Amino acid sequence: MLAVLAFIVIFHITSIALLFIATIDNAWWVGTDFSLDIWRTCVNTTTTSVCTDIGSKTNYFQAIQTIQATMILSTILCCFGLVCFAFQLFRLKQGERFVLSGIIQMLSCLCVLIAAAIYSSMHESFHNDLKLPGGSFGYSFILAWIAFAFTFLNSIMYLILRKRK
Known part of the structure; x- marks a missing residue:
């Protein structure tokens, strides 16, 4: 059981790292002489490299x-979800563990999906609007x-793991 818990923690930390990189890094759409993310266009x-923020001037700013x-x-x-997992691991009895962590991970999964x-x-409209x-x-x-995919699998693992000893 300890190996399963360690695997889940490593899997969860990997999910967090992937989310941070995907959110921060400037590579959602790339071309030969430009890169675009959800924050700016370079x-x-x-x-040189000239980076400009995606401002309210674009037609798709709300999106x-x-x-x-x-x-x-x-x-x-x-x-x-990771903090909640650690708390539930030591504070709740078997059968009640990891339900909240699984639900939080499922919400995280839903947000990434959206x-x-x-x-x-x-993306086609964004790039035409920015003339890239x-x-x-x-x-x-x-x-x-x-x-x-990782957050979805992690939420499923939490819900399966809640009844294991």
């Missing part, structure tokens, strides 16, 4: 704010989807 020239908010909320919920789904459905040529999804966007 255009690379031969000598971008929704993506920002749900990614931040997901990261906060995932961190809180953010990544909104971005994937509206071509490009493809970057590793931060892929990490967001991987974090979705």
